Amino acid sequence: MYPKMPKRVHENLIMYPKSPNRVHDKSIMYPKSPKRVHDKPAPQPNDTMERLKISTSVGLFRVPTDDIAYIEASGNYCDVHLFNGESVTMTFQLHYFAEVLGMLQQNFFIRVGKSLIVNKNFVYAINVTNQELKLMDYRAHRSFRLKASKEALKELKSVLELEHK
Numbered sequence: 502m503y504p505k506m507p508k509r510v511h512e513n514l515i516m517y518p519k520s521p522n523r524v525h526d527k528s529i530m531y532p533k534s535p536k537r538v539h540d541k542p543a544p545q546p547n548d549t550m551e552r553l554k555i556s557t558s559v560g561l562f563r564v565p566t567d568d569i570a571y572i573e574a575s576g577n578y579c580d581v582h583l584f585n586g587e588s589v590t591m592t593f594q595l596h597y598f599a600e601v602l603g604m605l606q607q608n609f610f611i612r613v614g615k616s617l618i619v620n621k622n623f624v625y626a627i628n629v630t631n632q633e634l635k636l637m638d639y640r641a642h643r644s645f646r647l648k649a650s651k652e653a654l655k656e657l658k659s660v661l662e663l664e665h666k
Contacts, residue, residue, distance in 0.1 A: 614653030
């Protein structure tokens, strides 16, 4: 096989030399192949992505909002569940998270009943009869099954149906 040869790019054509010994000779011109959309890498968190930032007396919690699956209330505490499987317990009530998430430029979160806030971009299935809500993220191949009241699930279902019309 020939050693790698320098190639010259000219608008929509790539020019390859005919042989390795005759670099200055006339070149063969081939059209550039179009770039495929599915070859692009998955988006990585960066500075343009919105983050939930919560400062406490013991530290700082920063996470991209796309990584939050749901927030679950447990008395005076809340568990923030991420799609990577991690869960962080914080000493805030659920209404605090509702206010903070409401201030985001792109708010993808919706309150479901008294004890849940879910990322509506990842709602996969709502089963009102079984009182079950399924969240799924295809990037991380992760899913969550949550329980909620029938009334809360009916309301979520109607909100999501109106959004996509």
